Amino acid sequence: MRKEYLTWLEIDAKAFSKNIRTIRKLAGPRLIAAAVKSNGYGHGLGQILTLLKKEDVEYVAVHSLEEARLSRQGGWKRNILVVGYIPLVDLKAVIDLNLELTVYNLETITILGKLAEKSKRMINIHLKVETGTNRQGVEFGKISRVVSLIKGSPYLHLKGVSTHFANIEDTTDHTYANFQLEQFNKIVQKIHSLELYPEYRHTACSAALLLFEDTKFELVRPGIAIYGLWPSKETYLSYRLAGGSNGVLVPILTWKTRVIQIKDVPPDAFIGYGCTYRTSVKTKLAVLPVGYYDGYDRSLSNLAYVLIKGKRAPIRGRICMNLMMVDITDIRGVKLEEPVVLLGKDGKEQITADQMASWAGTVNYEVMSRINGNIPRVIV
Ligand SMILES: Cc1ncc(COP(=O)(O)O)c(C=O)c1O
Structure with a gap:
């Protein structure tokens, strides 16, 4: 499902x-x-x-x-x-x-x-x-x-x-x-x-x-x-x-997407709008179908990372309206439609709303409430 x-x-x-x-x-x-x-x-x-x-x-x-x-x-x-x-x-x-x-x-x-x-x-x-x-x-x-x-x-x-x-x-x-x-x-x-x-x-x-x-x-x-x-x-x-214990609150949300294209990019190539990122070595990129329209803050361009196969994949170039590109050069075996964690846990790695908020210069409240209401939500 x-x-x-x-x-x-x-x-x-x-x-x-x-x-x-x-x-x-x-x-x-x-x-x-x-x-x-x-x-x-x-x-x-x-x-x-x-x-x-x-x-x-x-x-x-x-x-x-x-x-x-x-x-x-x-x-x-x-x-x-x-x-x-x-x-x-x-x-x-x-x-x-x-x-x-x-x-x-x-x-x-x-x-x-x-x-x-x-x-x-x-x-x-x-x-x-x-x-x-x-x-x-x-x-x-x-x-x-x-x-x-x-x-x-x-x-x-x-x-x-x-x-x-x-x-x-x-x-x-x-x-x-x-x-x-x-x-x-x-x-x-x-x-x-x-x-x-x-x-x-x-x-x-x-x-x-x-x-x-x-x-x-x-x-x-x-x-x-x-x-x-x-x-x-x-x-x-x-x-x-005041003596309160750790772990009394547990984040309940994981935001996921899938890889929609994988490509090899040569050294010295620009990535995305504004040519804000340039490769220095041969790079494997994954394109993801999420952008600022979905509530993924544009200020995270060239700054944040996503998780694929439990590993960090850094964002390269600007976040677009509906797309972003991430570097998977060091992550082996990524396939088309591979699941990606934008927010939440993947294996031993985790991206928290607080981490995202600090990257974006805002608060976790804004990160969460801005996630586009049209994205399907599933109770697990
Ligand atoms: C009137 C009112 N009560 C309660 C809350 C809940 O606040 P919090 O999310 O910080 O618990 C809010 C949120 O802004 C609010 O506006």
């Missing part, structure tokens, strides 16, 4: 289950909202939902209405928390699809309240509050107005209050995260003083869940960790320094 694919992703079900067990242990009795936004961080929304259905996870967190719709169509019957934005004209879908919406605008709350009242359905909302990230979130000075609007909407139920940290994964200095937590607690107190009592406070992304007991409250929202990746080197370091 898998042999039919030219380029594909393999998702390791066993490793995924291990990551969820790790997260459940860290979360304890709190509810878990697994972040599956951005096509399940590039792993494939459908595939990740299939795996999550077997796990002890109460929520998925999606960004958009489209992702929420796909999740319901994919048979996800548990809670869906929308953390992004739903346009005002589409808010009826919150009721139709039984979604829990993150709110931070008076307009959204007003219109949703009216729609809920009209349909006589109680709608659960989560208020996002501003604590210092200055992304989505209601500012402290507007909390009273928002609370009175919610209290005046008989069919809106404030189920949660949330925030998102600005600087919890990029540093080992957690002063700013602690400041945000203080702000969050102040705002929650303010909401309580106005006699509204949301059951679920939630602030914890993966880094917070891994490092800070105080951020966990009643619900946690891990993303990158469920896919077996660390939010950052600093998070990993802090976790280990």
Whole structure:
């Protein structure tokens, strides 16, 4: 079955289950909202939902209405928390699809309240509050107005209050995260003083869940960790320094393709657009059907390598839109349609998302979520 694919992703079900067990242990009795936004961080929304259905996870967190719709169509019957934005004209879908919406605008709350009242359905909302990230979130000075609007909407139920940290994964200095937590607690107190009592406070992304007991409250929202990746080197370091063991998270994705041509290139020949690589010796090249359209970053030109027969094959020349060339001079026995690992393990060798991110000058989040959604994903 898998042999039919030219380029594909393999998702390791066993490793995924291990990551969820790790997260459940860290979360304890709190509810878990697994972040599956951005096509399940590039792993494939459908595939990740299939795996999550077997796990002890109460929520998925999606960004958009489209992702929420796909999740319901994919048979996800548990809670869906929308953390992004739903346009005002589409808010009826919150009721139709039984979604829990993150709110931070008076307009959204007003219109949703009216729609809920009209349909006589109680709608659960989560208020996002501003604590210092200055992304989505209601500012402290507007909390009273928002609370009175919610209290005046008989069919809106404030189920949660949330925030998102600005600087919890990029540093080992957690002063700013602690400041945000203080702000969050102040705002929650303010909401309580106005006699509204949301059951679920939630602030914890993966880094917070891994490092800070105080951020966990009643619900946690891990993303990158469920896919077996660390939010950052600093998070990993802090976790280990605090006595955490190695190997608690296991990457679940392997990105594969196949050789589509093999050729001998003479010395002094240029390879690819821009003539950025020139051979110095007789070279055996393999052409691969993957390029930046597929999400393989162009900045990896002449820099990264792929794995063939468990050995490193360096990229020669520029990554094209749909193709790249790799040097297989020292790898014996490579045949047409030979499998190639672009990301993941092959024998004793491994290319990690972190390695790829560092080559590309970005983060593992971007590497993963940029993998083209059209590439087939297979659970193994
Ligand atoms: C609101 C919100 N919650 C949770 C997460 C999960 O974060 P992470 O992948 O770092 O665990 C994200 C991801 O960016 C997010 O935007």
